[in-house]
Amino acid sequence: MPTNVTPEYKKAEAAYKRAREPRERLDLLREMLRTVPKHKGTEHLQADIKTRIKELTEELAGPRKTGARSGPPTVIKPDGAGQVVLLGPPNSGKSTLHDVLTGSHSAAGAYPFTTQFPQPGMIRVDDVGIQLVDLPAISSQHPVPWIANAVQQADGALLVVDVSHPGCVAEVVDLIDVLAARKIRLIGSWPEGNERSTDPEDPFVILLPTLVVAAKADLVDEIDAELEALCDLAELDVPVHAVSAEDGEGIEGLGPWLFEALGVVRVYTKIPGKPPDLGRPYTVRLGDTVERVAVLVHKDFVERLKFARLWRPGEDGAGRQVGRDYVVRDGDVLELHA
Ligand SMILES: Nc1nc2c(ncn2[C@@H]2O[C@H](COP(=O)(O)OP(=O)(O)OP(=O)(O)O)[C@@H](O)[C@H]2O)c(=O)[nH]1
Ligand SMILES: [Mg+2]
Structure with missing residues (x-):
């Protein structure tokens, strides 16, 4: 600044x-x-x-009309408990993974640069959804001018790599350079709460918490060693995870991993005298307060909020009375009083 x-x-x-x-x-x-x-x-x-x-x-x-700038939207409105984008070199398995995790039918192809525009989808984790956005390949051969727009509201990224591909280290180094030119940096620490990492010097630097996902694990024998070598060579200090869309390895663990890494907190609301609505939680992050939940329930409501009653999982009785600054936890039930 x-x-x-x-x-x-x-x-x-x-x-x-x-x-x-x-x-x-x-x-x-x-x-x-x-x-x-x-x-x-x-x-x-x-x-x-x-x-x-x-x-x-x-x-x-809204939708663009003509010329080079026509096409679908490139900023995907965040939805669910968090937004995570898929980054990676061409043909690394992003869209296949997107389809397996979200059922999106995002088009996959046995050739590079299949995906041209963002494609949203939802990963279900218990009773919440985490939004996963498929993106075009990132490569200096095929610039994506709107890439910073597409990732700036994301909470994190999965960097999908194909370690069976001989050129993959060079591709990842190239991808990191392309992103750096747009002030996007991949970092290894996930917030596990409501704090976003920011650059104190420059408000437009995007620090994107990242998990390297080695797709196509079915094609590689020593995948952990390969992954370690890739991260060393590309100077990436981020967590790694191996998956295969082909045989299902590592797929189930991804949603719960993201839930933890994002610090998702589910809060259920109830109306006085009625049982809690356990069907649809409001989602906030670790460190968020009663007030934050009230904002999600209704923007105007938060002004009028006097206090709340709160029940932790397994508690019955009258509930404890808490104020707007009280920090909520996963599974809390809240009754808001105006
Ligand atoms: N063996 C194997 N092949 C896979 C796996 N996942 C994807 N593939 C194949 O890899 C190729 C590329 O897959 P895509 O999902 O289109 O890759 P992409 O990263 O979306 O590609 P672009 O959109 O072009 O950047 C396809 O031929 C897929 O069938 C996997 O887990 N195992
Ligand atoms: Mg694709």
């Missing part, structure tokens, strides 16, 4: 970094532009903000 920015600007920037919803991000970008001090030292920053506003406005304007 440049020095001598105003507290107003700092507040808008901090909120922008936390925001996931594309519309909210656009509003906050406008607020950043409004509040950024207009002098020589912030010219770069002003230009960056303007570019992001332009890109996001065009994105949110």
